[in-house]
Amino acid sequence: AQSVTQLGSHVSVSEGALVLLRCNYSSSVPPYLFWYVQYPNQGLQLLLKYTTGATLVKGINGFEAEFKKSETSFHLTKPSAHMSDAAEYFCAVSERGGSYIPTFGRGTSLIVHP
Amino acid sequence: DAMVIQNPRYQVTQFGKPVTLSCSQTLNHNVMYWYQQKSSQAPKLLFHYYDKDFNNEADTPDNFQSRRPNTSFCFLDIRSPGLGDAAMYLCATSRDRRGGSYNEQFFGPGTRLTVL
Numbered sequence: 102a103q104s105v106t107q108l109g110s111h112v113s114v115s116e117g118a119l120v121l122l123r124c125n126y127s128s129s130v131p132p133y134l135f136w137y138v139q140y141p142n143q144g145l146q147l148l149l150k151y152t153t154g155a156t157l158v159k160g161i162n163g164f165e166a167e168f169k170k171s172e173t174s175f176h177l178t179k180p181s182a183h184m185s186d187a188a189e190y191f192c193a194v195s196e197r198g199g200s201y202i203p204t205f206g207r208g209t210s211l212i213v214h215p
Numbered sequence: 216d217a218m219v220i221q222n223p224r225y226q227v228t229q230f231g232k233p234v235t236l237s238c239s240q241t242l243n244h245n246v247m248y249w250y251q252q253k254s255s256q257a258p259k260l261l262f263h264y265y266d267k268d269f270n271n272e273a274d275t276p277d278n279f280q281s282r283r284p285n286t287s288f289c290f291l292d293i294r295s296p297g298l299g300d301a302a303m304y305l306c307a308t309s310r311d312r313r314g315g316s317y318n319e320q321f322f323g324p325g326t327r328l329t330v331l
Binding site for chain 1: 219255257260263305307319323
């Protein structure tokens, strides 16, 4: 069975600083990988996804993530944080060749200080 | 724009009074999901439909039911809401279930349920 671990329920950065949100997965085969963002009182919005091909994936709002099979990781980064990036971020995985239902991590709240 | 719509955005009900939340989609997706999300937690899948095929999660209480009368609409019925059912309810869709881009989920804005 697959699982997702997001290290750190809260990450705090200063505006302009690097954002790094961590996601590790446990799966028998490399899964499909997703990052979603949720703003207060909103639904989830897809930031980026990895299905196949290039392991460095670029998403919306300047975010990117790199799939590292050897580390079973899919960390989310952004070079320079904006105040508007403050939100909840969820990593999700779905099993390649198996259940198509994504498994969500518990989420990481990104706090951006002026 | 193609989208997932949830109504109402905010719903207040009384303890034990049945309530129905609605979701509609213009994406023509085969799969529709209902999630419950409590504060600072990940969304918890309640059930999903693949076309007309209903799939209930093992730990979803019997108090929660769902209907999908056609491709575009899906309803969540809570027969006797308790205080513990107060949460954000998210509807999502995906194109199909073949994996990869096919199961990328598109979420509605959610309905926040308050139980008095």
